[in-house]
Amino acid sequence: xxxxxxxxxxPEARKLEIIEAAERLLAAQGSRVxxxxxxxxxxxxxxxxxxxxxxxxxxxxxxxxxxVTEFDRTxxxxxxxxxxxxxxxxxxxxxxxxxxxxxxxxxxxxxVFHSDFAERRPLxxxxxxxxxxxxxxGQEVQAFGPVDPDPTARLLFAVIHESADAVxxxxxxxxxxxxxxxxxxxxxxx
Amino acid sequence: xxxxxxxxxxPEARKLEIIEAAERLLAAQGSRVxxxxxxxxxxxxxxxxxxxxxxxxxxxxxxxxxxVTEFDRTxxxxxxxxxxxxxxxxxxxxxxxxxxxxxxxxxxxxxVFHSDFAERRPLxxxxxxxxxxxxxxGQEVQAFGPVDPDPTARLLFAVIHESADAVxxxxxxxxxxxxxxxxxxxxxxx
Amino acid sequence: xxxxxxxxxxPEARKLEIIEAAERLLAAQGSRVxxxxxxxxxxxxxxxxxxxxxxxxxxxxxxxxxxVTEFDRTxxxxxxxxxxxxxxxxxxxxxxxxxxxxxxxxxxxxxVFHSDFAERRPLxxxxxxxxxxxxxxGQEVQAFGPVDPDPTARLLFAVIHESADAVxxxxxxxxxxxxxxxxxxxxxxx
Amino acid sequence: xxxxxxxxxxPEARKLEIIEAAERLLAAQGSRVxxxxxxxxxxxxxxxxxxxxxxxxxxxxxxxxxxVTEFDRTxxxxxxxxxxxxxxxxxxxxxxxxxxxxxxxxxxxxxVFHSDFAERRPLxxxxxxxxxxxxxxGQEVQAFGPVDPDPTARLLFAVIHESADAVxxxxxxxxxxxxxxxxxxxxxxx
DNA sequence: AATGAATGAGGTTTCATTCAT
DNA sequence: TATGAATGAAACCTCATTCAT
Numbered sequence: 001x002x003x004x005x006x007x008x009x010x011p012e013a014r015k016l017e018i019i020e021a022a023e024r025l026l027a028a029q030g031s032r033v034x035x036x037x038x039x040x041x042x043x044x045x046x047x048x049x050x051x052x053x054x055x056x057x058x059x060x061x062x063x064x065x066x067x068v069t070e071f072d073r074t075x076x077x078x079x080x081x082x083x084x085x086x087x088x089x090x091x092x093x094x095x096x097x098x099x100x101x102x103x104x105x106x107x108x109x110x111x112v113f114h115s116d117f118a119e120r121r122p123l124x125x126x127x128x129x130x131x132x133x134x135x136x137x138g139q140e141v142q143a144f145g146p147v148d149p150d151p152t153a154r155l156l157f158a159v160i161h162e163s164a165d166a167v168x169x170x171x172x173x174x175x176x177x178x179x180x181x182x183x184x185x186x187x188x189x190x
Numbered sequence: 191x192x193x194x195x196x197x198x199x200x201p202e203a204r205k206l207e208i209i210e211a212a213e214r215l216l217a218a219q220g221s222r223v224x225x226x227x228x229x230x231x232x233x234x235x236x237x238x239x240x241x242x243x244x245x246x247x248x249x250x251x252x253x254x255x256x257x258v259t260e261f262d263r264t265x266x267x268x269x270x271x272x273x274x275x276x277x278x279x280x281x282x283x284x285x286x287x288x289x290x291x292x293x294x295x296x297x298x299x300x301x302v303f304h305s306d307f308a309e310r311r312p313l314x315x316x317x318x319x320x321x322x323x324x325x326x327x328g329q330e331v332q333a334f335g336p337v338d339p340d341p342t343a344r345l346l347f348a349v350i351h352e353s354a355d356a357v358x359x360x361x362x363x364x365x366x367x368x369x370x371x372x373x374x375x376x377x378x379x380x
Numbered sequence: 381x382x383x384x385x386x387x388x389x390x391p392e393a394r395k396l397e398i399i400e401a402a403e404r405l406l407a408a409q410g411s412r413v414x415x416x417x418x419x420x421x422x423x424x425x426x427x428x429x430x431x432x433x434x435x436x437x438x439x440x441x442x443x444x445x446x447x448v449t450e451f452d453r454t455x456x457x458x459x460x461x462x463x464x465x466x467x468x469x470x471x472x473x474x475x476x477x478x479x480x481x482x483x484x485x486x487x488x489x490x491x492v493f494h495s496d497f498a499e500r501r502p503l504x505x506x507x508x509x510x511x512x513x514x515x516x517x518g519q520e521v522q523a524f525g526p527v528d529p530d531p532t533a534r535l536l537f538a539v540i541h542e543s544a545d546a547v548x549x550x551x552x553x554x555x556x557x558x559x560x561x562x563x564x565x566x567x568x569x570x
Numbered sequence: 571x572x573x574x575x576x577x578x579x580x581p582e583a584r585k586l587e588i589i590e591a592a593e594r595l596l597a598a599q600g601s602r603v604x605x606x607x608x609x610x611x612x613x614x615x616x617x618x619x620x621x622x623x624x625x626x627x628x629x630x631x632x633x634x635x636x637x638v639t640e641f642d643r644t645x646x647x648x649x650x651x652x653x654x655x656x657x658x659x660x661x662x663x664x665x666x667x668x669x670x671x672x673x674x675x676x677x678x679x680x681x682v683f684h685s686d687f688a689e690r691r692p693l694x695x696x697x698x699x700x701x702x703x704x705x706x707x708g709q710e711v712q713a714f715g716p717v718d719p720d721p722t723a724r725l726l727f728a729v730i731h732e733s734a735d736a737v738x739x740x741x742x743x744x745x746x747x748x749x750x751x752x753x754x755x756x757x758x759x760x
Numbered sequence: 761a762a763t764g765a766a767t768g769a770g771g772t773t774t775c776a777t778t779c780a781t
Numbered sequence: 782t783a784t785g786a787a788t789g790a791a792a793c794c795t796c797a798t799t800c801a802t
Contacts, residue, residue, distance in 0.1 A: 034795090034796065034797085035796075035797060035798085036796075036797095046797095046798085046799095047798095047799085047800080050797085050798065050799080054798095055797080055798085056796095056797065056798090
């Protein structure tokens with residue numbers, strides 16, 4: 001009857017299509033995106049969405065997790081095996097990478113990190129854990145001062161987030177990065 | 191069990207009652223609060239709400255403005271006339287005051303500072319302007335180093351916010367404050 | 381306290397102020413006008429409005445009556461004492477006058493003659509009575525044919541109304557008037 | 571007394587049910603009808619209504635279109651192939667048919683032709699186009715005089731409408747029809 | 761596994777009218 | 782007579798979620 005043939009896919013493939021459709025829309029429209037929009041973009045029926053995501057928040061959760069994981073994968077921490085590590089430089093370069101990566105995802109992050117969703121489902125942020133680990137490792141080789149790693153990581157991660165928001169919001173990228181680097185370096189200095 | 195008599199108040203008094211009812215509920219329930227809840231808490235009819243606030247966002251705007259103003263009023267910056275100023279101590283004490291004050295308002299702040307509302311109606315944050323002014327003043331007397339005041343103020347304010355959130359979320363207050371103070375002091379040190 | 385002195389007027393004067401305010405607004409905005417608008421325009425309090433008009437429809441009723449009366453007053457029918465009457469010409473000139481008068485009141489008429497109000501409170505239209513009387517008088521002197529005066533008056537009045545609406549809606553005035561005059565003259569011809 | 575099972579229909583069938591429910595209510599209650607009433611009458615949920623009609627006015631638009639189409643379908647104009655046409659008789663019979671048809675729909679027409687809705691969404695009235703075409707065709711065979719077809723059609727259609735309203739409102743059907751026919755015949759006479 | 765029609769609680773906003781002052 | 786703060790019943794519309802097919 002002219003209706004496109006029902007595409008029967010591997011569950012994982014179908015789920016991925018939905019996720020990617022959601023990511024495209026979230027990047028473009030932030031938290032204005034609705035289930036309706038996602039299924040249209042994915043070319044899937046409404047019911048199919050709820051087959052894979054019991055609630056809308058579950059989708060956001062998945063998307064958030066993927067964001068975190070993708071950053072980790074594309075920005076791996078160096079290992080000592082590769083040579084001596086410039087610890088302050090590492091922190092700064094990871095921070096800059098985070099900012100640029102956030103920027104490339106536009107208002108995307110807001111929808112999953114600052115929205116009402118984030119309030120409903122807080123996340124023990126992976127970025128904080130990474131940063132905390134880096135601080136500890138740097139401290140072991142005397143590259144960083146005696147700061148308390150966990151609270152400091154949390155606070156520094158907030159600074160990095162804010163830097164990304166600032167740049168995304170139109171602030172002067174160079175000025176923000178300079179202030180950020182100065183703050184990071186001074187805070188962690190031995 | 192009859193309905194309570196209609197109470198006629200001065201507009202300002204009635205508006206204040208609505209605002210205070212909203213503040214109580216926002217403190218307890220965050221952004222789940224609705225017009226319906228506010229009017230019940232305030233003991234007024236729904237129409238009365240819209241008499242004073244054309245839209246729900248207008249109420250949030252008012253509440254946010256009151257929060258900012260109230261902090262400024264209850265935590266004035268010292269003037270040189272009162273004697274020499276301990277600049278690093280000033281920053282730290284204002285930060286600690288902000289944290290405790292936020293804490294006393296519970297999840298309140300989230301509803302107006304981190305919610306979808308905040309995304310819809312961003313605010314040139316007064317706290318940042320204050321901090322920026324303090325940094326400049328401290329720099330003039332060599333109490334602070336040559337950081338770029340505006341971006342730095344923005345980043346530091348984010349740190350203070352995050353500290354407040356952390357403490358509100360159950361993190362160890364002393365540890366957070368210690369990390370925060372260290373960060374502030376090092377970042378601004380000459 | 382800077383509040384303008386309460387003007388205590390003769391009831392009729394106050395009522396007239398309200399009516400005239402309503403007429404100004406109805407002329408400009410048609411049935412979009414609200415009680416709120418009228419009292420603002422009239423410079424009176426809301427309660428005052430309902431002191432003079434128990435309901436909104438009562439105001440519309442009054443306004444409608446005034447419209448009818450004003451037309452009658454400003455466009456009196458000639459009496460035989462003034463000389464012989466050109467009966468077809470009389471009908472045509474009254475019709476043209478009605479159109480121009482409607483036009484000068486803009487969408488005003490719609491709000492009281494074609495709106496939901498008119499449906500709620502139908503009016504035995506005075507214009508029809510006038511026309512009916514003219515037809516009878518003309519018939520007595522053989523100026524008009526043997527049409528049934530009352531139904532014919534009703535139908536012709538509808539034609540005149542429609543002509544006015546057409547011209548108000550942008551139709552070519554001359555063409556409409558020509559068609560109208562032809563219709564009137566032929567319908568009433570001996 | 572449980573809630574009736576959810577009935578899943580073809581979209582067109584469900585849409586039709588809603589339209590017909592609306593038509594029943596509009597016929598009985600005119601423009602007092604609300605979305606709430608229609609969904610109750612149709613036995614569907616509120617959301618279902620808005621699934622098919624984005625706004626209330628869209629429903630009225632549909633209903634109006636159906637009215638016009640239905641009349642055209644049940645009262646086709648004769649073609650010359652069927653034999654010579656009695657032009658004046660045709661106009662009169664169509665007019666009478668329109669009146670009776672309007673009558674059978676009760677105050678229905680008012681809600682879509684004379685209400686505030688009609689003011690918001692004017693319709694290039696199909697009835698006028700039909701009448702205009704008939705006038706032109708009659709003129710070609712000298713059955714009608716040299717009137718200006720378009721304005722005249724508009725005015726005559728208003729007369730027919732008014733006749734229908736009059737009869738619906740309780741006026742003497744025969745008297746109205748007689749006056750109408752006289753008016754039509756005289757206006758269009760060669 | 762997939763569909764998409766159907767749901768209905770929930771939300772904001774309007775405005776004629778009332779009534780304490 | 783006059784005020785204007787207060788009312789609350791509607792009204793429209795949204796959208797995550799359900800479920801018959």
